[in-house]
Amino acid sequence: MPxxxxxxxxxxxxxxxxxxxxxxxVHVRFEHVGKTFPGKGRKAAPHVVLxxxxxxxxxGEVFGVIGHSGAGKSTLVRLINGLETPTTGRVHVGPHDxxxxxxxxxxxxRRDIGMVFQQFxxxxxxxxxxxxxxxxxxxxxxxxxxxxxxxxxxxxxxxxDRAHDHPEQLSGGQKQRVGIARALATEPSLLLADEATSALxxxxxxxxxxxxxxxxxxxxxxxxxxxxxxxxIRSVADQVAVLDSGRVVETGSAYDVLAQSRTEAAARFVRTxxxxxxxxxxxxxLRTAHxxxxxxxxxxGQAGFQTRLARRFLDHQVAADIVFGGISEIQERxxxxxxxxxxxxxxAVDAALKELRADGVDLVEEEA
Amino acid sequence: MHEFLGNxxxxxxxxxxxxxxxxxxxxxGGVLGLALGLVLYATRPGNLLANRAVFLTVNVLVNVVRPVxxxxxxxxxxxxxxxAIGTTIGTNAVTFALSLSAAFAIxxxxxxxxxxxxxxxxEAARATGARPVGILLTVLxxxxxxxLILGYTFIFIAxxxxxxxxxxxxxxxxxxxxxTYGSQRYNWPVVYITVATIIxxxxxxxxxxxxxARRALRR
Numbered sequence: 111m112p113x114x115x116x117x118x119x120x121x122x123x124x125x126x127x128x129x130x131x132x133x134x135x136v137h138v139r140f141e142h143v144g145k146t147f148p149g150k151g152r153k154a155a156p157h158v159v160l161x162x163x164x165x166x167x168x169x170g171e172v173f174g175v176i177g178h179s180g181a182g183k184s185t186l187v188r189l190i191n192g193l194e195t196p197t198t199g200r201v202h203v204g205p206h207d208x209x210x211x212x213x214x215x216x217x218x219x220r221r222d223i224g225m226v227f228q229q230f231x232x233x234x235x236x237x238x239x240x241x242x243x244x245x246x247x248x249x250x251x252x253x254x255x256x257x258x259x260x261x262x263x264x265x266x267x268x269x270x271d272r273a274h275d276h277p278e279q280l281s282g283g284q285k286q287r288v289g290i291a292r293a294l295a296t297e298p299s300l301l302l303a304d305e306a307t308s309a310l311x312x313x314x315x316x317x318x319x320x321x322x323x324x325x326x327x328x329x330x331x332x333x334x335x336x337x338x339x340x341x342x343i344r345s346v347a348d349q350v351a352v353l354d355s356g357r358v359v360e361t362g363s364a365y366d367v368l369a370q371s372r373t374e375a376a377a378r379f380v381r382t383x384x385x386x387x388x389x390x391x392x393x394x395x396l397r398t399a400h401x402x403x404x405x406x407x408x409x410x411g412q413a414g415f416q417t418r419l420a421r422r423f424l425d426h427q428v429a430a431d432i433v434f435g436g437i438s439e440i441q442e443r444x445x446x447x448x449x450x451x452x453x454x455x456x457x458a459v460d461a462a463l464k465e466l467r468a469d470g471v472d473l474v475e476e477e478a
Numbered sequence: 479m480h481e482f483l484g485n486x487x488x489x490x491x492x493x494x495x496x497x498x499x500x501x502x503x504x505x506x507g508g509v510l511g512l513a514l515g516l517v518l519y520a521t522r523p524g525n526l527l528a529n530r531a532v533f534l535t536v537n538v539l540v541n542v543v544r545p546v547x548x549x550x551x552x553x554x555x556x557x558x559x560x561x562a563i564g565t566t567i568g569t570n571a572v573t574f575a576l577s578l579s580a581a582f583a584i585x586x587x588x589x590x591x592x593x594x595x596x597x598x599x600x601e602a603a604r605a606t607g608a609r610p611v612g613i614l615l616t617v618l619x620x621x622x623x624x625x626l627i628l629g630y631t632f633i634f635i636a637x638x639x640x641x642x643x644x645x646x647x648x649x650x651x652x653x654x655x656x657x658t659y660g661s662q663r664y665n666w667p668v669v670y671i672t673v674a675t676i677i678x679x680x681x682x683x684x685x686x687x688x689x690x691a692r693r694a695l696r697r
Contacts, residue, residue, distance in 0.1 A: 172557060191605055193601065193605060210680060217607045217608075217609065218607065219607075220604075220605060220606065220607035221606070221607035222606075223605070225602070225605040227598060227601070229598050231598035231599050231601065232602075233599060233602075233603075233617060233620070233621065234599075234621060235620035235621050235694075236620070243607035244603070244606060244608075244616075244617075245607075247616075248606045248607055248608045248612065249606075249607070276696060292602075292606075298604070302605075356485070369683055388612075
């Protein structure tokens with residue numbers, strides 16, 4: 111919303127960080143991908159899991175796919191390494207058209223793709239080192255090169271001293287770090303993370319996310335991360351796709367999609383997790399405590415935004431109390447909302463709100 | 479005691495025959511059963527090498543053979559036996575039948591234990607680009623090793639039990655000895671000592687099985 115033409119403008123949102131000069135090459139591409147599972151039982155209707163999905167994931171980025179459980183996220187990620195095959199459409203990974211390859215061909219492609227799982231899926235019959243060595247054995251890497259690589263990977267994830275332990279002796283976070291080391295063993299160019307932090311507590315989640323970030327930045331590996339947790343997207347993703355009932359309803363940079371959703375479905379998803387408006391229950395409580403008019407203002411990356419907001423209220427002699435809200439960060443830029451209780455003559459409040467709207471402030475008045 | 483000692487050489491021979499029948503049956507039945515069990519597991523719809531036709535055929539075959547009592551089974555496969563080893567009586571005939579019977583029992587056991595392995599682990603192996611046969615041998619069997627050893631121990635005892643019926647077909651062994659030299663001659667010391675011997679063999683086998691399984695399970 112450019113406000114420069116207005117006499118007393120609220121500055122427009124700060125410009126986004128300059129995009130890279132030339133976009134990186136596409137690493138994974140979905141073209142009109144559909145996936146339908148036959149219904150269980152003889153008369154059951156087939157179950158459409160993915161419907162006309164189009165995606166482009168570029169080399170070196172962290173691409174988040176977010177959606178509620180049952181939205182088709184897990185199926186989508188399994189189409190990338192060919193553990194599932196699409197019913198319709200095409201999936202390209204690098205130079206390969208997975209849909210045109212035989213199972214043998216897909217196996218070759220898989221060796222260049224690591225995968226990390228929600229439940230870790232470590233081999234219980236093998237030691238930590240044995241787990242990391244497995245993909246190397248599959249790829250035909252011989253001793254002593256194999257041992258060297260295992261040691262380097264375990265060192266990278268900080269578990270070198272646990273090499274000879276078995277997975278059940280480790281904590282959840284340590285298990286996931288072994289899972290990441292195993293996924294990186296064959297030096298893949300692409301890492302798939304299927305709800306990789308959903309079984310972990312918040313502190314361990316941040317550790318594992320930091321490790322994934324490091325994998326992306328230091329090793330240049332493209333990461334596709336599937337999650338239902340907005341915090342995961344907020345802390346690591348560059349690009350996001352919102353999946354809703356098997357359809358990609360919105361894609362773009364994490365900031366654009368989460369802070370400025372264009373579609374109702376995406377906005378609805380963001381709202382349920384980001385809480386940018388008080389819930390009806392909260393609103394009812396606020397009402398009993400605050401008799402004034404309640405308005406909710408969306409906070410984005412506007413410089414000096416709150417000073418100007420306060421000035422509008424002052425100009426019209428409207429008292430404004432913050433009664434609800436919060437501001438956090440996505441991709442290092444602020445995003446959040448504040449709910450104000452406005453008290454003052456009705457006409458003054460209306461005038462202030464009218465001017466704020468004219469300034470391009472995104473605000474809604476909560477229904478009485 | 480002299481009632482027993484008089485038959486000492488036959489007793490020794492009987493122990494040897496029992497070990498011969500049981501060990502060959504366990505090895506041959508174990509290998510065949512493992513192979514059949516892997517086929518059952520892998521070809522099951524939705525699994526690594528899903529193949530409905532193969533799965534149904536093997537599944538029905540196993541279901542047909544397994545409930546047949548051993549005495550009837552050994553009679554029923556006489557034509558096959560004649561074709562394969564040229565005789566229908568004696569130690570080798572009994573061993574042949576027992577190997578087959580054990581194979582079918584073991585196949586079910588292998589299938590069931592592999593089914594308890596977390597499918598997520600199989601998926602993790604698939605995601606590394608491993609071949610299905612590689613996954614069966616290097617992931618599924620090691621992951622299910624503890625229960626597989628315990629199941630195999632169970633089959634060992636069943637095989638010792640079935641081997642006692644070998645006498646009916648001139649197969650020799652401890653069961654034959656206990657009946658021919660023991661109960662049919664009212665020579666009770668022979669019966670009791672033979673029974674005690676079988677108990678010792680079974681206990682030793684169970685002990686060894688438990689020990690190996692504990693090592694595999696690291697408990």
